[in-house]
Amino acid sequence: MTNVNSRKVTNNIFLVILIVLAVLSLFPVLWVALSSFKPQSELFRVPMTFLPERWTLENYASAVSQGNFVRYFLNTVFVACTSTVLSVLVNIMAGYALAKYIFPGRNIIFGIMIATLMVPLQVIMIPIFIQLRNLGLLNNLWGIIIPPAATPTGIFLARQYMVNLSNSMIESARIDGAKELRIFVQLILPLSQPIIATITIFSFMWRWNDYLWPLIVITDNDLMTMQQALANFVGQLQINWSNLLAMTTISIIPVMVVFFAFQRFFMTGITAGSVKG
Amino acid sequence: MKAKKDGSDVRIRTKGNFNQTLAPMLFLLPNMIIFLLFIIIPLFQGLRMAFMDWGIFVEPQFIGLENFKDLFHDEVFLITVKNTIVYSFLTVVLLTVVSLCLALMLSRNSMKGERVFRAVFYIPSLLSMIAVGIAWRFILGDELGIINYVIRSITGGPGVQWLTNGTLAMMCVIIVSVWASSGYYMIMFISGLQAIPGELYEAARIDGSSAWSTFWRITLPLLKSTVLVVLVLATIASFKAYELIVTMTKGGPGYATKFIVQQVYQVAFQEDRMGYASAMSMILMLIIGIFTLVQFKVAGKDGQYD
Numbered sequence: 001m002t003n004v005n006s007r008k009v010t011n012n013i014f015l016v017i018l019i020v021l022a023v024l025s026l027f028p029v030l031w032v033a034l035s036s037f038k039p040q041s042e043l044f045r046v047p048m049t050f051l052p053e054r055w056t057l058e059n060y061a062s063a064v065s066q067g068n069f070v071r072y073f074l075n076t077v078f079v080a081c082t083s084t085v086l087s088v089l090v091n092i093m094a095g096y097a098l099a100k101y102i103f104p105g106r107n108i109i110f111g112i113m114i115a116t117l118m119v120p121l122q123v124i125m126i127p128i129f130i131q132l133r134n135l136g137l138l139n140n141l142w143g144i145i146i147p148p149a150a151t152p153t154g155i156f157l158a159r160q161y162m163v164n165l166s167n168s169m170i171e172s173a174r175i176d177g178a179k180e181l182r183i184f185v186q187l188i189l190p191l192s193q194p195i196i197a198t199i200t201i202f203s204f205m206w207r208w209n210d211y212l213w214p215l216i217v218i219t220d221n222d223l224m225t226m227q228q229a230l231a232n233f234v235g236q237l238q239i240n241w242s243n244l245l246a247m248t249t250i251s252i253i254p255v256m257v258v259f260f261a262f263q264r265f266f267m268t269g270i271t272a273g274s275v276k277g
Numbered sequence: 278m279k280a281k282k283d284g285s286d287v288r289i290r291t292k293g294n295f296n297q298t299l300a301p302m303l304f305l306l307p308n309m310i311i312f313l314l315f316i317i318i319p320l321f322q323g324l325r326m327a328f329m330d331w332g333i334f335v336e337p338q339f340i341g342l343e344n345f346k347d348l349f350h351d352e353v354f355l356i357t358v359k360n361t362i363v364y365s366f367l368t369v370v371l372l373t374v375v376s377l378c379l380a381l382m383l384s385r386n387s388m389k390g391e392r393v394f395r396a397v398f399y400i401p402s403l404l405s406m407i408a409v410g411i412a413w414r415f416i417l418g419d420e421l422g423i424i425n426y427v428i429r430s431i432t433g434g435p436g437v438q439w440l441t442n443g444t445l446a447m448m449c450v451i452i453v454s455v456w457a458s459s460g461y462y463m464i465m466f467i468s469g470l471q472a473i474p475g476e477l478y479e480a481a482r483i484d485g486s487s488a489w490s491t492f493w494r495i496t497l498p499l500l501k502s503t504v505l506v507v508l509v510l511a512t513i514a515s516f517k518a519y520e521l522i523v524t525m526t527k528g529g530p531g532y533a534t535k536f537i538v539q540q541v542y543q544v545a546f547q548e549d550r551m552g553y554a555s556a557m558s559m560i561l562m563l564i565i566g567i568f569t570l571v572q573f574k575v576a577g578k579d580g581q582y583d
Contacts (some may be wrong), residue, residue, distance in 0.1 A: 007387065014382045021379070022397045025456070028412045029400060031423060035415070044421045047430075094308035101301035109305070116316050117510075118569060122517040122538045123562045126545045126555050127319035127326060135314075150311035180300035209405030211520045215542075227407045227520075234411060234524045241415065248411050255403045263396065267464060 029252070036060070036245035043242055059246035066243065071222060072229040073250070079141055079214075079225060080207040087149040087203040088196055094150070095158020095195075096188055100170060110159065117152045121212055129216050143217040144225075148207065154199050161195035162188070197265045205255050226251045327559045331552035344556035354557060356532045357540040362564070364447065364536065365515040368454045372511050373504070376459040380466030381496075395467070399460035409457045410524030414440065417449060443533030446526050450534050454521060458514070462507050469503030470496070505576045509569055516565050537561045 031050075035043060036059055038052040063069060098110050121128065128147070129138075137143030165188065173183050189196070211227040218224055224232075230251060233244050259266060327344055331337045348354055379398055383391050401409070416422050417439040425436030440446045473496065481491045497504075519538040522528055528535035537557060545554035 011388050015388065018382060018394050022394060025398050025401060025460070028409075028416055028456075029404070032412045032415060046426070048423060048426050090307045090311065093304040097301035097304035101297070101304075103298065103301050106301075109309075113308075113312060116312065117513060118565055119316055119320055119562065120513065120517045122519060122541075123558050123565070124316070124319040124323050125542070126551050126558065127322035128315060129546075130322065130551075131314065131319050147311065147315040150308045150315075155308065174297075180296050184300075184304070205403065209407075211405065211407050211523070216546075227405050230407050230411060231520075231523050234414075235527075241421075244411060245415065248408050252404060252408055256400075259400075259403050266399070267395075 032245055033249050033252075036242070036249045038242070040242045059242040060250070063243045063246040063250070068221060068224070069229065069247065072224055072226050075141065075223060076208060076225040076227075077254075079144055080204050082141075083145040083149055083207045084200055084203040086145065087151065087154055088199050090150050091154035091158050091199055092189070092192060092196060093184070094155050095160075095162050096184060098155070099159045099162035100165070100167070100188075110155075113155050114152050121148075121216075125212070125216050132217055138217055139220045139223060140217070141223055144207075144210070144213040148210070148213055151203075151206075154203065157199060158192075158195055161192060165191055194265065197262060201258055201262050201265050204258060208255055323555050323558055326552050326555035328556075329552040331555070332549040333551070334549065337552070340552070344553050345560075347553065348556055348560065353532060353535075354537075354540060357535050357537045358560070358564075360447070360532070360534065361516060361518075361536045361538075361561075364451060364454075364518065364534075365512060365568075367451050368515045368518075369508065369511045371451065371455045372459055372462060372515075373507055375455055376462035376507070377466050377504075379459060379463040380470055381492075383463070384467045384470045395460075395464070398463055401457045401459075402461040404457065406457065406518075406520035407524050409453060410521045410526075413449070413453045414525050440526055441530050443530055446530060446534050450522060450525060453525065454515065454518065457521070458511070462511060465507055466500070466503060469500050473499045501576065505572060508572050508576060512568050512572065513565060516561065516568070 034051060037055050037057070039054055039056045039058060042049075042053055094113075098106055132138050132143050132147070137146070170183060170187065173187055178187075209227065210225075211231060214225045214228045215231075218228065226247075230244070230247060233239070233247065326337075328339060328341060329337050330340050330343075383395055383398075385391075404412070416424055419425060419436060419438055419441055422436075422439070424439070428434075429436050438445060439449050477495050477499075478491065481495055486494070517538060518536060519542070522534050522536065522539065526534040528539050538561070541554045541557045541561070544557065545551045
């Protein structure tokens with residue numbers, strides 16, 4: 001009895017702590033989103049109110065009509081989607097090769113790929129810039145689509161998942177005379193749907209939220225992405241907060257939609273990375 | 278390694294032998310090309326550039342250790358190194374503690390709504406750091422931010438200079454970083470916690486050990502490899518922090534929240550001293566490498582990362 005009681009007390013204490021933390025966790029996002037629906041005159045008015053007194057879409061209208069906003073949005077959609085498709089393809093193939101074939105150097109290759117976690121873009125941005133210039137990929141959306149497509153995390157997730165697929169299944173397909181490519185396309189890909197979904201979601205989110213790649217590669221105003229646009233907007237001397245908050249909210253929505261639609265894949269993605277390392 | 282017995286006869290009998298050697302190479306090829314072109318080659322190129330005088334309009338020239346010698350007298354660079362290390366250390370420690378506490382509260386399976394809380398704490402991790410910086414700058418603003426508004430209306434005095442006082446600004450950047458990523462590491466800890474067999478807790482309960490000693494004797498030792506992964510990933514992530522300060526503080530006030538990456542970007546792309554900036558990058562990589570190695574040595578005796 002005492003045990004049940006003390007458990008109840010603990011639960012209630014935790015519940016209070018968790019509710020406070022949950023409010024702290026959500027407040028900034030809600031505050032930005034709600035403020036973006038306030039008319040400019042209400043934004044910094046004293047006394048401040050949590051909810052807009054008068055809901056308005058005028059900030060959105062002026063943000064969208066401003067300069068290149070729609071262009072930035074479409075650029076980001078294009079980059080995030082293309083890069084995600086490429087990333088899934090490239091990482092799944094590599095993960096499969098590393099998980100299901102025995103060949104000399106396979107562990108070394110995998111080790112090197114994982115070790116590149118320690119060489120993030122931030123460390124090699126200067127030579128990357130030069131490399132992309134030599135390849136003619138500066139000021140070219142493909143310059144922010146192709147290079148980040150192969151990620152250590154993606155390969156890790158793919159390999160981790162595929163190691164657990166049955167060997168005998170692959171071998172019996174071989175005995176039936178199936179070619180390697182056919183085994184991959186018709187047998188492995190359908191079985192890998194969960195990990196494909198996970199890599200798709202993470203890749204989309206990373207590319208959507210990315211700032212540094214576009215910053216290095218894109219200087220042409222017509223090719224910029226949302227994050228760049230947001231950062232440039234903040235860089236102005238006088239920040240137009242009403243517009244900025246509307247733009248920020250728009251930039252957050254796609255990722256939120258993806259999250260709520262595919263929540264369980266988010267969790268498996270992070271989990272797979274931590275269970276064995 | 279896989280069992281060889283069934284694999285090897287199949288290999289001998291099928292004429293696919295050649296295909297089976299070639300196939301993995303072809304599957305790996307696109308990935309390896311990208312790695313080679315955009316990580317490996319640039320890495321060596323960067324190393325080379327660190328020993329050169331290199332700019333877009335300058336004829337590249339080998340100058341030995343000159344860049345590195347200059348770095349040790351470059352006050353701004355030394356400040357960014359100090360800032361980066363202070364920021365990373367405090368962020369990683371806080372982040373690990375906070376996300377572990379969240380995970381401990383949310384993996385007991387004895388409360389309704391655990392899943393909802395997990396999702397709520399994860400939401401900040403979905404935002405880009407650019408957006409996080411904007412949101413918090415809006416909230417912490419000296420004159421117009423909501424927090425100072427609340428402080429002023431309660432105390433009647435002036436607000437706090439969250440982002441215009443150097444020490445406070447650094448503190449805010451750290452706390453915001455913890456706010457932004459603790460949900461991500463919380464999920465990692467939760468999965469680590471769920472892998473601990475329940476019988477161990479049952480046995481500890483029968484032995485009458487307190488929650489406190491159960492945590493130190495059972496939970497933490499068995500969570501060691503997860504802790505290591507979280508430490509390593511969080512450390513690498515914090516050393517490359519850049520986006521957040523772009524929108525939140527712009528590195529200021531003064532140099533108070535300026536990190537190595539921002540300095541590298543500025544020196545390379547705005548001052549066109551790419552060789553010198555490459556030397557800074559190499560120092561950054563060295564620091565990341567040292568911290569990672571130390572973590573493996575200290576925490577990773579039996580934790581594996583493969």
